[in-house]
Amino acid sequence: MKILIVDDQHLQREYISGLMRGEGVSYVETAANGADALERIRAVPFDLVMTDLMMPGFDGVQLIQRIAELERRPRLALISSSPKQLVGTVCLLAKLLSIEVVGQFCKPVLLEDIRTLIKRQARSGLPPFAAAALPISSDRDRMARAITSGEIQVWYQPKQALAQGTVYGVEALVRWLCPDGTVLLPSSFLPAVALHGLEEQLTFHVVEQSLRDQAAWRAAGYSLTVSVNLPTRLLDDRGLPDRLYEAVRSLQGDPSRICFELTENSTTNRASDYYAGACRLRMMGFGLSQDDFGQGYSSLYNLVTTPFTELKIDRSFIQRFVDDEKSRAIVESAVMLGDRLGLPVVAEGVETATQHQLLAQLGCFAVQGFFVSGALSAALLLQLLRKAGENETRDARCGDQNNGESSKNKTTCMAGAITGH
Numbered sequence: 001m002k003i004l005i006v007d008d009q010h011l012q013r014e015y016i017s018g019l020m021r022g023e024g025v026s027y028v029e030t031a032a033n034g035a036d037a038l039e040r041i042r043a044v045p046f047d048l049v050m051t052d053l054m055m056p057g058f059d060g061v062q063l064i065q066r067i068a069e070l071e072r073r074p075r076l077a078l079i080s081s082s083p084k085q086l087v088g089t090v091c092l093l094a095k096l097l098s099i100e101v102v103g104q105f106c107k108p109v110l111l112e113d114i115r116t117l118i119k120r121q122a123r124s125g126l127p128p129f130a131a132a133a134l135p136i137s138s139d140r141d142r143m144a145r146a147i148t149s150g151e152i153q154v155w156y157q158p159k160q161a162l163a164q165g166t167v168y169g170v171e172a173l174v175r176w177l178c179p180d181g182t183v184l185l186p187s188s189f190l191p192a193v194a195l196h197g198l199e200e201q202l203t204f205h206v207v208e209q210s211l212r213d214q215a216a217w218r219a220a221g222y223s224l225t226v227s228v229n230l231p232t233r234l235l236d237d238r239g240l241p242d243r244l245y246e247a248v249r250s251l252q253g254d255p256s257r258i259c260f261e262l263t264e265n266s267t268t269n270r271a272s273d274y275y276a277g278a279c280r281l282r283m284m285g286f287g288l289s290q291d292d293f294g295q296g297y298s299s300l301y302n303l304v305t306t307p308f309t310e311l312k313i314d315r316s317f318i319q320r321f322v323d324d325e326k327s328r329a330i331v332e333s334a335v336m337l338g339d340r341l342g343l344p345v346v347a348e349g350v351e352t353a354t355q356h357q358l359l360a361q362l363g364c365f366a367v368q369g370f371f372v373s374g375a376l377s378a379a380l381l382l383q384l385l386r387k388a389g390e391n392e393t394r395d396a397r398c399g400d401q402n403n404g405e406s407s408k409n410k411t412t413c414m415a416g417a418i419t420g421h
Contacts, residue, residue, distance in 0.1 A: 204243075244284075312348055
């Protein structure tokens, strides 16, 4: 693991470097400003850049903007004494620039912060340069072959029901496993997929692979609902719902076990096509999820006019709601709104035990995120579900002896089994 620490204060750089090395990170470099950091990043394939924001001459925001222009982008952690809302906005900026933020910490950084950061970085389990950007002009035929050949694979992130502490479903996500061993994240290649008109081909690839994996899990005793992202613009094609239904039935799938998450990063040319497509998918038995609730300007209007069966709170609110009163108010309101509308609410991006516990207290139905598990291959997901089942059985036995502790242990063990802890 190669880490670069960027801060204009010498003592801060040396202090954080010492904490890193004390936790076993052998390759740590420092930079006194954004310009110096950029030169080092161009020369060394850093896995993580930990940067301050307020620096004279070339600040942290400018550094993030310049990192976004690079072909190889390290992950990012923010260290700052700036107001939380400002830091949160910088995190949003990084997200919009397809830079993965794995942590934000207030000064002074504590040893526990460093340990958390190292765990998050290690937990991703991705080879170097996994967030490298694919040129938007990438060859269309190359991308189409990657879909049909299986280079673009379907991985699954578990969704955990908070009341039971068990995994009831998964979200299907894509990863591009390149021949050289590099793993590209969706943000690296989905813009090119959209540019070349391959979104429908990729969607059907995800649906068909999910159905095959779903059948394998069912044969092993696990009935999981699979959520699939559906770019809203595809509903411009009025025949899409029919083709999706035929694809599911041809593989002996059950539409009620497939939930399409309607993404807000695209829209239909005509509103009537959106509503017609959404209604027809529901009439065919598919679930519909309002994805990234709170992120798009039309979320509330869509929520009351579309036949959704699920509401997902955007991860940007979950990452901040423990300490930020505004974000917590939004999360609490979303949970209450979902309850009043009869919609199960799923919180995305849950990474800590504190977030997990607070969401349970608020009455949120389910969570997904690194605290439960990252995205897994179908085989690994099955393996870890079995491990979680073994832990659940063990907890039930403990519960006979410890009564009230059984439910608490069950949830904790499920999270631990899925994350490998």
